[in-house]
Amino acid sequence: MRRIGLALLVMAVSPAWTHSANAAVRPRYGGTLRVAIQAAPLSIDPNDSVQANSVSLPSVSRLIFETLVVIDEHGEPQPWLASSWQAEPGNQRWQFSIPRGVTFSDGSPLTPDTVAASLRSANPKWKIFPAADAVMIECEVADPFLPAELAQTRYGIAKRDQPLRGTGPFAIKEWSPGKKLILIARDDYWSGRAFVDSVEIELGKAARDQMIALDVGKLDLSEVSPETASVANDRHIERSLPVQWVGLVFAPAEARLREALGLSIDRATINNVLLRGSGEVTGSFLPEWMSGYSFLFPVSRNLDRARQLTSETRASGAWSLSFDSSDPLLRLIAERIVLNAKDAGLSLQLSNASSADITLVRLMPASTEPHIALGNLLARLGFPAPTFENASPSALYAAEKAALESQRVLPLFHLRSTVALGAALRDLQQTDSGVWRLDNVWLWAGTP
């Protein structure tokens, strides 16, 4: 009950978590929440890497699997499955207390052993030792941010005996990889039963089809992509803070041509028109709201300078630009970049090859904790893991600046995650990182 109270307290003090549709109406139990997402994962294991770049999949995952720690609205780690933690001097060895009374969906209790087994699967580099009521984690190096790191979806605690089981408010009823996932509410959930009886999640559904399904009442919640933003304007829309990082990753190439490309891209027009203003133009890894210093990495288009740089350098043929072809938004951005580059005299060719000269990527930070988010982004972009002397913003800034000065990447945007709500959906909450809190929603049975 202490945890429930703490969770309620967190939600109460966080404006971002309290997008209540109608606070005056009392929530009701029952009904099936119908959700559709564009992603079509073949696995729902929280440790699966496919989930890393998606907003929707972590939202679904946390209905089934829970983490030891959660991040609050201030970016601070808070206990969830773990009741408390403490670090030994040096921040290399940590101990997390595992309370009693939490069970998996099959009724088996959460124990230090199951927690250790799950965490070992998520991070084999750690040395993990179960104790009587706790789990000991020993990192390779000092890690003062380990609790925040454990709040990432990938560290969701799971029993990997088939079928997958978690400690979350919902249990898996039906799973068709890449197609459909049906969850049912657990009456024995340790933090109190969810309001809806079940959740039906349709996978791999295009954004426009989601919007149509929402219009005809076949969905309660749909993703909103920039291309469907115009038709979603007259609906109940919820947007996250800009968190998804979009940028270019270069293979080794002439530095001045990379600079010319950076100067040729009209980020503002792309954001205003193609992204419908749903993003923020950026020159950094972390968004302004997260780091507070993003403005120190200015971005501006300078076509004349770009042309000059291009003319001073003998380009060797066209660069190939690849992107995730299943992502229509990246395709649009890539096509515009090709046109912008052409204005500067640069020749780019769209490609599906995995070994392209330039890759346009969209990355979801694993955490809203800036150190964890930066480290995670840099690691996924192929940079060495940054080391922070302390948790100060200057250390964070120094690490980010060093990475940017390598000129191996070119940040472009931070994108918001947007969802449209059906008329019956109530009390949808969203974290700063855009993850939906579907466990707290309820469905209104009256006439909208």
Added chain:
Amino acid sequence: MSFRRKLLIFFALTAFLSVATVTWFVISVTRKSFEQINNDQAAALVAQFRREFDRKGEDIARRVQAAASTETATRIALALGRGTPDYRKFIHDAHDLAENQQLDFLEIIDAEGTILSSAQSPARFGYKDTFLPASLGVTQPILRQEELPSGSVLALEVIRSVDNGEKPLFMIGGGPVDSKFLASLDVPTDMSAALYQNSSKEFSPALLVARSGNFPTAEKISGLVDRARGAHQNASVALEGNQIWHAIPLDGADGSIPAILLIGSSRQPYLELRQHITSVAVLAATAGVILAILFSSLIARSVTRPIEQLEAAAREVSLGNWHTQVPVTSSDELGALAESFNQMTSELLSQRDRLIQAERVAAWRELARRLAHELKNPLFPLQLTVENLLRAKQRSPQEFEEVFAESSTTLLAEVSNLKNIISRFGEFSRMPQPNFQLLDVNNLMREVARLFQAQFAERGEVQCEMKLDDSVPQIAADPDLLHRALANLVLNAIDAMPSGGRLRLTTQKQAGGVQLEISDSGTGLTSEERDRLFTPYYTSKAHGTGLGLAIVQSIVSDHQGKIEVQSQPGRGSTFQIELPANLDKLQPEPARHSATTPG
């Protein structure tokens, strides 16, 4: 080469050349017909392409017009009139309109050519479409290069204006001209159709659009494509693999060549037909030649048989068989020829008989003349002697006795002379047949010369020269008869040189025999004397019987030889005798050889 063989070759060649000429003519006509059909098919395919082009263009025009008439188009036109366009509001309009009108391509463009919204390339908003200003007034479907994010494609598009706003607004919509478009054409099975997207100066196989699958001869038609777009006119080329390709430049709205239509047709049917014709022609020629040989053999035999019979008959006539006749088997020219031949031989026989008879009469007359002449000379002294005896009887018996004794001597001498004359005539009539023996003609010549050695001295300055060829072979001849003939000739030569001269005896080897020559430097002969020289009883001498040279000719003739004389008055005469070896006429050796055989 025989006439029959010539006829055979002529007929065979005629048949072969006839078949070859007909075959060449048929192949030539077939080739021209095929080329005409090929060109007609290509033209039909081009016409079909243009019809399909127009039909799809009309369909696209209707759809683009429908898109230009929508509320969306009006909204954009009105918004455009209010100031700087907000691309965010239009960004997906082209896509939605294209989807509604089932258009692959649709762009919404202002009067300056700025793209407000693009269905096929949404990211191109704000960029200029350089194609538009040149085509603003064009209402017909246009073939042009459409720039897509993945590269340019060939597109059939239509421009329509939206007239609801203050500022002009245009919509360019259409679809790709791709393999699907080509597949809609009804192309004959032995033809192919492809398009070359003329978007690069250098030929690139990647710019070829085939009806399906790959374009197997892409590299081979690069020259054809270059020629067609360089000259801006149709071009054709025949490739290996029995294909003819036609390149037809397709014009764009601005006079450019956005694409080249390629139509290929297989020459295989033509080649198969030509092969078939050639095979038939070879068979026909072979059969024709064989039949020509057979028929011409029959014809030649029927034609040449009378000629051969004539030729054989003529040969018989040349051998002296003047009784030869040829059968008359037809009434044509050959039949007339045969009749003429028969008439000729009959006439020859008749004339020969008449000639023989005339010669015989002449010979008898000559004989009578000679006899009269020969007998008159002894008879006249006999008459005088008898008259003297009669006068002596009448005058006195004493005188008679003296005269009688004297006259008796004279009478006996003249009677002896008469007997001698009669004996020579009798001898001529009894000429024996030659007794052939091996004979050395050089020895014979030497013997004859030795025989007359004394007379050479009597006649004064007759010098005898002998030029005998040591290489002359022995021949078969009668040595006595030949000796007599040569002696006659030498005696004649001595008589022709009463005041002396030069006598030359020559032998010479000859093909198949020998040649003997007796030449003198005497008085010579007139042409008349030469012509009658061998006539019996003809003589130019005062006391000759006229049988000497006749006997010589008879002996030479009995040896199957030939005698000729060359002579001019005052320049002497030369007698040439040609004698064959006649070895086949030798009698076989008597059995004494076998008797001496050991055994």
